[in-house]
Amino acid sequence: MTESTKLSAKDFSTDQDVRWCPGCGDYSILKQMQTVLPELGIERKNLVFISGIGCSSRFPYYMNSYGMHSIHGRAPAIASGLKAANPDLSVWIITGDGDGLSIGGNQLIHALRRNFDVNILLFNNEIYGLTKGQYSPTSELGKTTKSSPLGSIDHPFNPLALALGAEATFVARSVDRDPLHLREVLKRANEHKGTSFVEIYQNCNVFNDGAFELWTDKKQKALSSIKLNHGEPLVFANGSLGLKLNGTKPELVKLEEGQDTSDLWIHDENDAVKANLLSRFFDKYLSEESFPRPFGILYSEERFTYEAAMAEQIENARKLKGDGDLDALIQGSNSWVVD
Amino acid sequence: MFQDKVLKKVTIHFAGDSGDGIQLTGSQFTNTTAKYGNDLSTFPDFPAEIRAPIGTIAGVSGFQIHFGSVEIDTPGAEADVLVAMNAAAFSKNFINLKKGGTLIANEAGFDKRNLKLAGLDESHNPLDEIPEADFEVHRIDISKINREALKEFDLGMKEKDRSKNMFALGFVYWLYHREPKGTIEFLKAKFSKNPEVLKANIAALNAGFHYGETIEAITRYKVEKANLEAGTYRNIIGNQALSLGLITAAKKSNLQAFFAGYPITPASDILHFLSRHKNFGIKTFQAEDEIAAITAAIGGSFAGSLGITATSGPGMALKGEALGLALMLEIPLVIVNVQRGGPSTGLPTKTEQADLMQAIFGRNGESPIPVIAANSPSDCFDTAFEAVKIAVEHMTPVILLSDGYIANGAEPWKFPSSSEYKEIKPHYTEAKEGEYLPYQRDENLVRTWALPGQEGLEHRVGGLEKADKTGNVSYDPDNHQNMVKTRAAKVAKIANSYPDLEFIQGDENDDLLVVGWGSTRGSIKVAVRWAREQGLKVAQLHLKHLFPFHNELQNVLEKFETVIVPELNNGQLSKLIQQEFCKEVKPLNKIKGLPFKAQEIFDKIIEESHD
Numbered sequence: 036m037t038e039s040t041k042l043s044a045k046d047f048s049t050d051q052d053v054r055w056c057p058g059c060g061d062y063s064i065l066k067q068m069q070t071v072l073p074e075l076g077i078e079r080k081n082l083v084f085i086s087g088i089g090c091s092s093r094f095p096y097y098m099n100s101y102g103m104h105s106i107h108g109r110a111p112a113i114a115s116g117l118k119a120a121n122p123d124l125s126v127w128i129i130t131g132d133g134d135g136l137s138i139g140g141n142q143l144i145h146a147l148r149r150n151f152d153v154n155i156l157l158f159n160n161e162i163y164g165l166t167k168g169q170y171s172p173t174s175e176l177g178k179t180t181k182s183s184p185l186g187s188i189d190h191p192f193n194p195l196a197l198a199l200g201a202e203a204t205f206v207a208r209s210v211d212r213d214p215l216h217l218r219e220v221l222k223r224a225n226e227h228k229g230t231s232f233v234e235i236y237q238n239c240n241v242f243n244d245g246a247f248e249l250w251t252d253k254k255q256k257a258l259s260s261i262k263l264n265h266g267e268p269l270v271f272a273n274g275s276l277g278l279k280l281n282g283t284k285p286e287l288v289k290l291e292e293g294q295d296t297s298d299l300w301i302h303d304e305n306d307a308v309k310a311n312l313l314s315r316f317f318d319k320y321l322s323e324e325s326f327p328r329p330f331g332i333l334y335s336e337e338r339f340t341y342e343a344a345m346a347e348q349i350e351n352a353r354k355l356k357g358d359g360d361l362d363a364l365i366q367g368s369n370s371w372v373v374d
Numbered sequence: 375m376f377q378d379k380v381l382k383k384v385t386i387h388f389a390g391d392s393g394d395g396i397q398l399t400g401s402q403f404t405n406t407t408a409k410y411g412n413d414l415s416t417f418p419d420f421p422a423e424i425r426a427p428i429g430t431i432a433g434v435s436g437f438q439i440h441f442g443s444v445e446i447d448t449p450g451a452e453a454d455v456l457v458a459m460n461a462a463a464f465s466k467n468f469i470n471l472k473k474g475g476t477l478i479a480n481e482a483g484f485d486k487r488n489l490k491l492a493g494l495d496e497s498h499n500p501l502d503e504i505p506e507a508d509f510e511v512h513r514i515d516i517s518k519i520n521r522e523a524l525k526e527f528d529l530g531m532k533e534k535d536r537s538k539n540m541f542a543l544g545f546v547y548w549l550y551h552r553e554p555k556g557t558i559e560f561l562k563a564k565f566s567k568n569p570e571v572l573k574a575n576i577a578a579l580n581a582g583f584h585y586g587e588t589i590e591a592i593t594r595y596k597v598e599k600a601n602l603e604a605g606t607y608r609n610i611i612g613n614q615a616l617s618l619g620l621i622t623a624a625k626k627s628n629l630q631a632f633f634a635g636y637p638i639t640p641a642s643d644i645l646h647f648l649s650r651h652k653n654f655g656i657k658t659f660q661a662e663d664e665i666a667a668i669t670a671a672i673g674g675s676f677a678g679s680l681g682i683t684a685t686s687g688p689g690m691a692l693k694g695e696a697l698g699l700a701l702m703l704e705i706p707l708v709i710v711n712v713q714r715g716g717p718s719t720g721l722p723t724k725t726e727q728a729d730l731m732q733a734i735f736g737r738n739g740e741s742p743i744p745v746i747a748a749n750s751p752s753d754c755f756d757t758a759f760e761a762v763k764i765a766v767e768h769m770t771p772v773i774l775l776s777d778g779y780i781a782n783g784a785e786p787w788k789f790p791s792s793s794e795y796k797e798i799k800p801h802y803t804e805a806k807e808g809e810y811l812p813y814q815r816d817e818n819l820v821r822t823w824a825l826p827g828q829e830g831l832e833h834r835v836g837g838l839e840k841a842d843k844t845g846n847v848s849y850d851p852d853n854h855q856n857m858v859k860t861r862a863a864k865v866a867k868i869a870n871s872y873p874d875l876e877f878i879q880g881d882e883n884d885d886l887l888v889v890g891w892g893s894t895r896g897s898i899k900v901a902v903r904w905a906r907e908q909g910l911k912v913a914q915l916h917l918k919h920l921f922p923f924h925n926e927l928q929n930v931l932e933k934f935e936t937v938i939v940p941e942l943n944n945g946q947l948s949k950l951i952q953q954e955f956c957k958e959v960k961p962l963n964k965i966k967g968l969p970f971k972a973q974e975i976f977d978k979i980i981e982e983s984h985d
């Protein structure tokens with residue numbers, strides 16, 4: 036029996052006071068993480084959280100595991116070194132939209148393509164919280180903030196499209212206000228062998244309150260969002276709308292009750308082309324023609340992990356050349372004796 | 375008849391176009407000469423561009439070797455022999471040929487086209503104007519003779535011409551009574567898959583060797599074996615020695631080495647070397663940038679490996695923030711800076727010692743990190759070993775300074791057996807479950823290392839200021855002052871573990887002291903030796919530990935009225951000494967991207983002795 040089967044959510048929390056603003060979406064994410072961990076069968080000693088800088092990056096201090104609150108944007112690189120050095124660890128990278136997509140953009144995209152078996156949770160609140168409210172690389176165009184009093188003229192990133200473009204092998208989206216869904220996605224991220232990229236919409240109630248209301252508000256979310264389930268047709272708005280593919284062109288379909296849905300777009304997590312289409316469902320405002328924002332696992336692919344390839348090369352080198360003989364190496368192939 | 379002349383030491387400079395295989399020619403002559411038993415020192419000098427315009431001065435690649443039957447400490451200043459494969463090589467290097475020296479010129483490289491490319495007057499062949507009384511000139515149409523020698527081979531003209539460096543090498547072998555045997559073995563391995571090219575290269579080498587016998591009244595030279603200490607030797611390049619030192623130290627610490635690097639001149643060879651030796655269990659990681667390289671290494675160290683990264687000045691600047699993190703985390707980490715000419719991109723392929731201040735001070739906040747420097751190609755081994763030892767035993771990042779000169783330079787090395795090195799002991803904790811305090815310290819103020827995967831020792835670290843002992847985040851004013859002072863005291867205590875400070879020449883009873891650090895050791899040694907041979911009372915001290923300084927340094931400096939500090943920068947060690955010890959010194963600064971000539975240091979000694 037592993038230690039974790041006996042653990043509860045409380046065992047994963049530390050004695051440190053949690054210092055996020057009251058009402059911050061980070062609380063929910065922390066709670067879902069602590070709740071889901073006992074089910075994952077990971078021993079605490081093998082669990083490591085690595086974060087960068089920003090509100091979300093305080094996360095490791097609150098997890099009773101190994102952890103490092105590092106420097107701005109570099110958590111993916113630190114985690115890469117950590118996982119390369121010890122592949123047995125369960126490694127979770129906690130980052131935000133400023134940390135992961137702005138200052139640490141390079142580290143993020145290269146971690147994604149390398150595919151270490153680690154999990155990246157990007158808390159997206161579309162704002163710089165810790166520095167008190169400047170627009171971030173995911174803030175919408177025209178956003179008025181302290182540093183953009185006349186509105187932001189920066190075109191924002193589409194994080195999931197970026198992740199797919201960076202050759203990520205697991206791409207998902209969830210939201211702080213949907214605990215059940217978030218826990219499910221965290222579980223799947225953990226199961227995935229390779230880098231799991233999870234974007235989590237997180238409300239910053241102090242500097243960007245309601246940024247994700249469209250997808251969390253009870254009245255609006257039925258029309259504005261769609262839950263993805265592998266092998267199931269894309270249906271939303273309480274069963275009244277569906278999505279169909281006309282070639283590679285998505286189309287909205289009105290559904291009657293009891294209508295056959297087998298000719299709708301069937302979600303296939305392993306289909307990269309469909310995942311790319313879904314990632315482009317990025318409308319910020321609701322209209323007659325707008326497509327719903329997808330939540331769940333857009334894409335998942337089996338690909339060898341970096342650490343496995345690294346181990347294999349070392350193994351092969353040992354087979355080919357034998358275990359390194361240090362003194363022979365120091366001597367080299369061209370020595371001579373002076374008497 | 376040939377005449378044989380015995381010489382004690384000789385400097386040969388091979389120069390040609392970067393496509394002429396000059397580095398290979400030079401290193402072959404070096405290996406053969408080392409095996410013959412001479413002491414030697416080499417210095418490659420190549421352009422920053424991979425394919426600089428053919429035939430131009432910018433495209434000249436050079437390789438200088440200084441070898442002898444006596445002790446050799448530098449690659450030599452002026453050359454006794456210049457091998458010039460074309461007009462540009464001649465034009466760039468002739469000025470550096472000693473009066474009375476030998477010029478071997480490839481006549482084919484002096485046609486109108488080549489003269490023009492070299493920026494010379496096309497109507498005058500400069501070879502015609504060399505005063506015969508002052509130089510011994512061998513004008514050989516190497517290209518033509520070589521083509522002739524290879525006429526039976528089924529190869530294109532271009533491929534045949536590519537072996538003309540072997541002809542030149544063969545001739546120099548003959549001139550200096552060297553056997554081409556080792557080079558033939560080398561060629562066999564190099565061209566094993568291309569028998570025609572192999573045969574052509576061997577034929578070219580032999581043709582050059584036999585060519586010597588066809589010219590009359592030529593002097594051949596003998597340089598007898600050096601009186602080297604008995605033992606087994608190999609030829610070693612600085613970056614190789616450094617890599618070997620890292621591997622040895624990892625083994626002696628029982629740690630897996632995790633090396634993360636980003637390609638940069640002149641440090642990349644360390645990444646290349648280590649990635650070729652995966653069967654030693656070394657993990658290498660080519661990162662996406664300099665920042666990722668050091669942070670990945672930090673991740674490796676956090677996991678319990680020996681994190682290492684290597685770079686050069688510009689990369690060092692990018693690593694600054696992560697260095698601060700490593701010192702806050704107090705984990706072992708080795709950062710190698712193979713210095714090159716700066717600032718900014720500066721002179722990538724030239725040498726300089728101008729990153730000393732950057733190493734000691736180049737971070738935000740109060741951020742003491744130990745700094746040590748290698749002083750010769752072979753010394754890179756011991757210095758790397760010591761860097762690892764300090765990092766592991768004192769739980770700290772350590773900066774190791776090398777530079778382009780010793781990184782690419784070579785010398786014979788009486789290599790050690792790994793058994794001569796003591797075990798390095800990582801600072802693991804013996805804390806029981808639940809009682810682990812990450813920032814609890816021992817008498818040296820060193821904290822312990824608990825590794826992810828160890829049960830009951832779970833803890834969090836980070837870049838925020840931490841509370842004493844627990845390591846929890848703390849914004850307490852007194853705690854911050856205490857932690858800053860503690861980190862400084864911890865690094866200061868490393869000086870207690872240094873070996874004794876020893877003079878390289880002379881002692882504290884001498885009148886004048888020359889203090890250096892890093893790659894200038896050899897040139898200073900020669901200059902001080904000359905001064906002592908002239909009866910001057912001059913001592914030489916060479917610093918390996920730049921931060922913290924040796925505990926005895928101040929005492930030693932106080933004993934001398936005149937202290938000269940030669941450096942390949944604008945006076946950085948000079949300033950450090952003056953600031954730390956209020957001791958006035960005489961700086962000797964050279965900032966040309968080139969090493970010191972012993973003469974330059976000697977002149978300074980003379981100048982200061984007469985005052």
Ligand code: SF4
Pocket residue numbers: 054055056058059060061090091160164165238239240241242
């Ligand atoms: S500033 Fe915003 S994101 Fe940061 S803790 Fe407060 S509410 Fe949360």
